[in-house]
Amino acid sequence: AHHVNRTFSATSGTTYTLTIYAKAAERSILVIAFATQFPANSFANFNLLTRAITAGGGLVSSSVTSMGNGWYRCSITSTASSTATATIVHYLNNGSSILYTGDGISGIYIWGTQLEASSTPSPYTPTQATSVTRASDAVSRVLGDEFNPSEGRVGVERDVAISPSHTKPY
Template identity: 30%
Template sequence: MALTLKSLNELATFTRPSGGGRFTPAGQFEWLDQNQPRFDYSNLGEALGLLLEPQATNLITASSYFDVAAGWYASNLIPGAAQNTAPDGTNTALRLIENTATAQHRAAWAPDQAVEDYTQTYTFSFFVRMVGNRTLRASFTDFYTGQDHAQVTYSLGSGLADGPGTVRALAGGWYRVSITGPIPYIDVLPYFQVTQAGSRTYAGDGVSGMEVWGFQLEAGDTPTSYIPTNGSQVTRAADQLFAANGPWRGAAGHLQVEADEGVNVVLEDSGIRAAGQGHLRSIRYLPGAA
């Protein structure tokens, strides 16, 4: 039987009432307009599938610029000009260089109030590229007492996170890292810092540090795709794919689905609906019982 190639919009309706981000085959982050499907790619240019995500809000109002007035705080890290190439190809990546003090070299998102609901779990994520022989650590930490409520140390080259976090390798030596945990009261903030051989306190050399970009703080226990902000919180709407019944639908049938674990594909009376969180690679409708 001959196969007929058709585009996605000939077979199904895709909706997302807002923009959304994805990575191109060249490994560059790009923001797509509303209702545009996001076919996502790995750092090696491998097709990952159609990216489906629930609604999410980036609570950080200054996601790609480092300004004290916008809520950022740095201790023994010196912000340089935002002129290095970021994962989206713009010259907006910020270089943070440690000073020569014997201390912790760290930064935090420290507005008057980072979140409003202290009962939820939150995920903090950002893009990073290390400068010099340093390692990376992130935490949810009390600004005044120094008590950690969650902490992660990252082995970027190995793709490992020691603690409740994730590492995703990207093109150009960049990584996207995350940490998940509680923010139980107003003084607990998302921190990130450079460390030396596992030590948080050390004498800086004045040249090592990191390049950072694309910060995100969101409710939930999994990092979703990056949502750029510039002065206010931004919400990305949920993705949904729906294929209405057609000649393919029989009196009885079942689905074979290839997708990430968080994707939900349901055979409804009126058609096939897909949503959730992850990459959808294929859906096959087969007549008869499973």
């Protein structure tokens, strides 16, 4: 199979963000989707070589962010349309379809899949058997020129390292 799926308990009207860290290998297109309990076409195709996104109409948003060394954080956001067990899926695409005969060796690297009740992706938070409530990010020094009160925003840089030694699950 060219996909991995997981279920979770969705609540109608709640906005969820699904994030996956990915790196191209023999394949370069990752598709991530809310497959059930969400509006039709709640998916996006991410080209890990060009950073192009082709998103379905059921999404609130989608994004791809370079994390360095060929790794990308791919995220989709959608709002649940019913309260029930929902399914999230990520697929491989061979350049033209998710339905194809595989060769047993071609894939992509993935790491750190994260689902959260949020309208934006947050930094990766490790979890195991149960949900985790993430603490808020805090600025730990006095702000200077990086704060512009007329724009109401703060510039913050953060380094993220992802090990290239993760194996392909496909």
